[in-house]
Amino acid sequence: MATDSYQGFIISWMTDFVVPPLDTDGDRMPDSVEIGANRHAFDASDLSVEFNALGDTEGWVGTNIAGQAVSxxxxxxxSSSADAILINSDYNFDASRVATLRVHMRSFAPTGVQLFFATDTQPGFSGARVATVGHSGGGTYQTLTFNMQGVPGWNGTITDLRLDPVSGSGIAFDIDWIRATAP
Ligand SMILES: [Ca+2]
Ligand SMILES: [Ca+2]
Ligand SMILES: [Ca+2]
Structure with missing residues (x-):
């Protein structure tokens, strides 16, 4: 029985473990990095994916993509089939803080580009929850703006993003960055 205001505990464990870095706003950038970079550790509106570190996909996993690399x-x-996709399931951010997602990319053929999402209450990807923007191809970089708050279901906590960078097989593409904008 505790008889004083203070109690002490000794906790021991048998194996090493790693404490994941704190990411309060769920934009995949740890609080410590955001604070050090003068970013907002408690606001996902600064979410960004830059692909600037050699070999680092920043959590994006590709399917039906030949020669995928970050360099x-x-x-x-x-694309190695009509359904090239990139998925990132590491997100956990407040949908209300992200109005648009912009993708700076080039495609070597005209194509539709799609952004799907899943939330804490709407798991999985669905054709009912997607924003689509066209890229005119030609191998020139364009900034595509996806108006996420205009898509039904963009609310609650966003847990997964899926980018279909091209539609159609055999289309080469380069993605320079993906960035959010605040409402
Ligand atoms: Ca963060
Ligand atoms: Ca942030
Ligand atoms: Ca980049």
């Missing part, structure tokens, strides 16, 4: 500041690849 020269971009995530590069070529």
């Amino acid at each position: 020269g500041g971009v995530l590069t690849g070529t």
